[in-house]
Amino acid sequence: MPLHQKDDVRDELLDDVYASSDLGQVMPKYKFPKEQHAAEHAYQVVHDELMLDGNSRQNLATFCQTWVDPEIHKLMDECVDKNMIDKDEYPQTAEIEARCVHMLADLWNSPDAANTMGCSTTGSSEAAMLGGMAMKWRWRQKMKAAGKPTDKPNMICGPVQICWHKFARYWDVELREIPLEGDRFTMTPEEVIKRCDENTIGVVPTLGITFTCQYEPVKAVNDALDQLQKDTGLDIPIHVDGASGGLLAPFVEPELEWDFRLPRVKSVNTSGHKFGLAPLGVGWVVWRDKEDLPDDLVFWVNYLGGNMPTFALNFSRPGGQIIAQYYNFLRLGIEGYRRIHQACYDTAHYLADEIEKLGLFSIIYDGRGGIPAMSWSLKEGIDPGFNLFDLSDRIRARGWQIAAYSMPPKREDLVIMRILVRHGFSRDLADLLIEDLKRCIDYYERNPVVNKGNEEDSGSFKHS
Ligand SMILES: *Cc1c(COP(=O)(O)O)cnc(C)c1O
16 A cells, blocks of 8 residues: 555554454465564464463363463563573573472482482473483393393383373383273282383383372382392382372372382483473473483583583473473472462362262262372263263363363273362362352253263363
8 A cells, every 4th residue: 555645554553453454354274374464463363263272271181280470471481582402502591400400309309419310301291201211221231231132122001191102102112001900090019010021121100190190109119129129130110200290299298208219210200381380391300310311312512611411302492481490499499389289189179079969970089199180980870861071061161171081991981080170270260160060960950961872972182
């Protein structure tokens, strides 16, 4: 538009965003746009589309952080240009990452916390890959030294998160996943020992199982492996998947022995963006001792006259999450984390009691002996006019996202619903949720679902 057409130009400048010519048309979806758009117009379009994602705080299926302090928003903004891999350009970010590693090592009772190894990752999945690789490397070194074949490594676990299936497939390790049996939803020492042999690179107990939220018995497994070594000479290490529990148990159940207090625990991963309360995109893996991370997995980078070890799958990565994690450690300390997590546990217990009172459900996990969450199934032999997938669907109408899913192998018949109680899910919100659940049950009483299999036929949920 020529500038001398003053009136039209003026109109354009004064147009309301929604009356602009940019927003008077549909934006391209799968073709690269030909023309540019005004920043505030493009912003409004993207901002508006994100409304359809729903409200993350009502997503009770995720383990990940959905509420952060205003200070974290500020720090994230200040760090938007920091690449954590550029350790010479951003030496303080690198220093802060290292401090977090040592703080975690200390929290997890490493015998030499100030000198051990560890690193940040994008989340527990990458951290699990690194922990798993270190186990495989150590095993291979040991087997080679003994002149034995190294082509059939295996790993033993209970009902693990998907990242361990990925680890096993990507790195060619046989996954010996202990199937569920009846009401046993975790590994037991006996089931672990049955599966051990000289090709076992390690055992991976989960501190906070994705499906039921329970902790696996790390100490009992540690002790059984001690006995196995006495009986057979097999020396099998443990890596703990502490994605959730790694940043819960030390604060809320400090007497629970699951960490480096147990000599067999050689490494631990955790998700900073779950109960570490950091924004999405940070995890951690820490080794018990420097010696537990094989040298040839570490790449040494010279910078600032020092020699910096790096061990990661990724190269460039944002530094803000690491900074925000450090902020949380400073801001909260052991006391602050304990208070936040305890409030969540109390709410989980409250929800378990209230949901039990509804009379239709068996509580599978009530928030005791695991992470702040609760889960339930429909009572056997009753027909309330809906199944849990229907309930999940109906409660979504009020914005609540609650996962309904079937259990892992050998108990696929059991469908459960699970609620994660996270920072920011107050007692008051819990009460509103109970009211909404009652409303749904009422609705189905009046309008029973006619054709209900035990199948998920509406939107699908993922565990994360
Ligand atoms: C969430 C979770 C993972 C994966 O962690 P991300 O941080 O999402 O990559 C692995 N293991 C367990 C037990 C989990 O709960």
